[in-house]
Amino acid sequence: MIKIVFLCGCLEPGKNGVGDYVISLADGLIQNKVPVAILALNDHYVKEITSQVINKGKSEINTLRINHSLDSKRRKKIAKEWIAKLDPEWLSLQFVPYSFNKKGIPVFLGNMLKNIGTGRKWHIMLHEIWLGEARSDPFKRKLIGLLQKYLTRNMILAIKPANIFTSNKFYQDSLNKVGIKAQIVPIFSNIPMHAKAFAHLLPxxxxxxxxxxxxxxxxxxxxxxxxxxxxxxxxxxxxxxxxxxxxxxxxxxxxxxxxxxxxxxxxxxxxxxxxxxxxxxxxxxxxxxxxxxxxxxxxxxxxxxxxxxxxxxxxxxxxxxxxxxxxxxxxxxxxxxxxxxxxxxxxxxxxxxxxxxxGINSAIDQYLSSFHSKEEKLAL
The missing domain is CATH 3.40.50 (Rossmann fold)
Known part of the structure; x- marks a missing residue:
C-alpha cells in the first residue's frame, strides 16, 4: 500500500520549483522505505491525462498528471479514483495558490480536496500563503490577499490537516495571526553538490x-x-x-x-x-x-x-x-x-x-516525523 500521495499543481521536471521539490522529496522518502506517489492536479505541461514513472536518484516514482484544461468535476473524479486505487494513508498537499488557479484564487480547491481525500489523513506544506502582508503593498494586492487568506483558511478547515508546514518565520507568524499553527521546514536545495569538473561556460x-x-x-x-x-x-x-x-x-x-x-x-x-x-x-x-x-x-x-x-x-x-x-x-x-x-x-x-x-536530509527527517506521528492534532 502507498503510504503517501503528494498533491501539487504541476510536475514538469526542471520547469516548476514546487514540482522539483516534491520529486526530490519523494526520492528521499522512498530511500527511507516509505512508498510514495505524486498527483499533479493542474498541470500545464501535459495535453492529456498522463500516467508515468519519473526516475529520480535511485527511485522510480509513480505519478499521475492531470492537464489543467479539464473542468474541475472531471479532475476531481479522476483524482479520487486514482487515490482510491492506491489507498494511501496520507495525502500531502504542496500548496501555492497560483499552482491551482492562474489568478491565485482557487475557489473550489477546498471542496475538491475534501471530496478526494475522504477518510485519509492530511498534511500541508504551504510554500506560499497570501498576498498583501507587507505594509507597502498596494490596495489591489491587499484585496487579493484578503480573498486568498479566506480561501486558504477555509481549505484548511475543510480537510482538517494533522500537520501544517511552511518554509519561514514570516509565513509562520502570518498564519498564526489567523489561528493556523505551522511548523517551519526550510526549502532545501534542488541542486545538490556534484564533483564534476568546471564547465567552461564563460569566454x-x-x-x-x-x-x-x-x-x-x-x-x-x-x-x-x-x-x-x-x-x-x-x-x-x-x-x-x-x-x-x-x-x-x-x-x-x-x-x-x-x-x-x-x-x-x-x-x-x-x-x-x-x-x-x-x-x-x-x-x-x-x-x-x-x-x-x-x-x-x-x-x-x-x-x-x-x-x-x-x-x-x-x-x-x-x-x-x-x-x-x-x-x-x-x-x-x-x-x-x-x-x-x-x-x-x-x-x-x-x-x-x-x-x-x-540540505534535504533535515527536511526528510521532519516529513518522516510528521507522517509517523502517533498523536495527530488539528493544526487550526
Missing amino acids: EKILQERSDYLIATFFGNMVFSEEVTDQVFKLRQLVELEGKKLILTHIGKNGQAVEYLKYWNARFGIETYCLGEFSEEEISAYMQKIDLGLSTYPKILLEKSGSIAAMCSNGLPVLLLRKSFVKDNRKFDWIEELDEISGLSEFMLNARPLESHV
Whole structure:
C-alpha cells in the first residue's frame, strides 16, 4: 500500500520549483522505505491525462498528471479514483495558490480536496500563503490577499490537516495571526553538490585571467526594480575597490533575465552573460568555481528560496540586492543584505556556506516525523 500521495499543481521536471521539490522529496522518502506517489492536479505541461514513472536518484516514482484544461468535476473524479486505487494513508498537499488557479484564487480547491481525500489523513506544506502582508503593498494586492487568506483558511478547515508546514518565520507568524499553527521546514536545495569538473561556460579570456575578475551569478527567478539596479551599481563599485572587474551572470531558467542583464551592461558597462539552462551537475560545477551568489529575495523570506538554498549548498556566499519589507535582524555567516556588509572582501573571507544549512536530509527527517506521528492534532 502507498503510504503517501503528494498533491501539487504541476510536475514538469526542471520547469516548476514546487514540482522539483516534491520529486526530490519523494526520492528521499522512498530511500527511507516509505512508498510514495505524486498527483499533479493542474498541470500545464501535459495535453492529456498522463500516467508515468519519473526516475529520480535511485527511485522510480509513480505519478499521475492531470492537464489543467479539464473542468474541475472531471479532475476531481479522476483524482479520487486514482487515490482510491492506491489507498494511501496520507495525502500531502504542496500548496501555492497560483499552482491551482492562474489568478491565485482557487475557489473550489477546498471542496475538491475534501471530496478526494475522504477518510485519509492530511498534511500541508504551504510554500506560499497570501498576498498583501507587507505594509507597502498596494490596495489591489491587499484585496487579493484578503480573498486568498479566506480561501486558504477555509481549505484548511475543510480537510482538517494533522500537520501544517511552511518554509519561514514570516509565513509562520502570518498564519498564526489567523489561528493556523505551522511548523517551519526550510526549502532545501534542488541542486545538490556534484564533483564534476568546471564547465567552461564563460569566454576563455576570463578563465585565463581568472584572478582579475569577481564572477557573481543569479540563479532562477529575479525581481527587477530600480532598487535592485542601484544595488548592482553599488556592487560594481565594491568590486572595483578590490581591484577587480565584476562579471555578472545568470544561470538556469531565465525568464526576463536577458533583458535585465543587457540593461545593466548598457547602463553601467558591466560585462554580463545569460548562460541558460543546464543539468544539475553543470550548474553545481559552475557555482563551485565562481565567487558570489546574488538574489533579489528579501531576507525575511530567504528560507523559501530554492535558488538561495542551491547557492549555499554549493559553497557560494550570497548577497541580497533587495531590502526586506520587514526588518530581519538575524545574522548569518553566508548571506547578508548588500547594504549591511562592512566590506566585500571581509564578507567573502568569513562566509561559511555549507550544504548542512539547506540540505534535504533535515527536511526528510521532519516529513518522516510528521507522517509517523502517533498523536495527530488539528493544526487550526
